[in-house]
Amino acid sequence: MPVTENARFSDPVPLLREDFPACADLYRRAFAGSPWNEQWTQDQSLAILDFFAAHPGYQGYKIVTAAGEPAGFLMARYIFPFRDFRIDELVIAPAFQGQGLGTRLMAHAEAVAAALGAEKVSLRTQAQSPAEEFYRGLGYDASAKGVHMDKRIA
Numbered sequence: 235m236p237v238t239e240n241a242r243f244s245d246p247v248p249l250l251r252e253d254f255p256a257c258a259d260l261y262r263r264a265f266a267g268s269p270w271n272e273q274w275t276q277d278q279s280l281a282i283l284d285f286f287a288a289h290p291g292y293q294g295y296k297i298v299t300a301a302g303e304p305a306g307f308l309m310a311r312y313i314f315p316f317r318d319f320r321i322d323e324l325v326i327a328p329a330f331q332g333q334g335l336g337t338r339l340m341a342h343a344e345a346v347a348a349a350l351g352a353e354k355v356s357l358r359t360q361a362q363s364p365a366e367e368f369y370r371g372l373g374y375d376a377s378a379k380g381v382h383m384d385k386r387i388a
């Protein structure tokens with residue numbers, strides 16, 4: 235396993251199915267906090283990970299601690315007809331946020347996207363949230379080409 239200079243965290247490496255239970259637990263804990271305040275159960279979190287991993291063009295990466303536990307992970311898919319590399323989930327464990335791991339996973343995703351021939355990397359997040367600040371800091375901006383729309387039907 236490649237490790238960084240201080241050996242606290244690995245470099246980004248592929249996310250494996252066997253990582254999903256630990257990553258679902260990480261996901262549940264990370265989104266329980268503000269501003270998300272989600273109350274996903276472990277089973278719901280696992281179902282979310284399974285769902286994104288089942289997409290065509292799926293790519294997943296993790297960073298692990300020196301003990302081998304996932305510290306954060308990213309799930310994405312390359313929508314090749316649009317040359318769009320879409321980030322579906324990016325989650326850093328609460329204890330390891332603010333230490334550059336999200337930045338490293340995004341840099342890795344961008345490198346993979348470029349190698350695949352992507353024209354852009356896209357994602358959706360909550361407006362006026364720490365996540366929006368994080369992505370803006372990495373050069374992401376609201377799309378000038380369109381507006382995200384939804385309609386409540388239940």
Ligand SMILES: CC(C)(COP(=O)(O)OP(=O)(O)OC[C@H]1O[C@@H](n2cnc3c(N)ncnc32)[C@H](O)[C@@H]1OP(=O)(O)O)[C@@H](O)C(=O)NCCC(=O)NCCS
Binds near residue numbers: 324337359
């Ligand atoms: C958002 C998230 C992915 C960022 O990852 P991270 O590893 O904590 O962020 P980094 O340490 O790489 O931060 C890089 C920069 O982002 C910005 N940033 C990160 N967290 C921030 C926060 N809470 N508020 C404002 N800016 C923030 C800062 O500019 C930071 O630079 P700095 O370290 O020089 O201050 C991570 O905090 C997380 O998993 N949060 C909970 C789940 C979530 O919101 N996921 C994204 C949903 S789409």
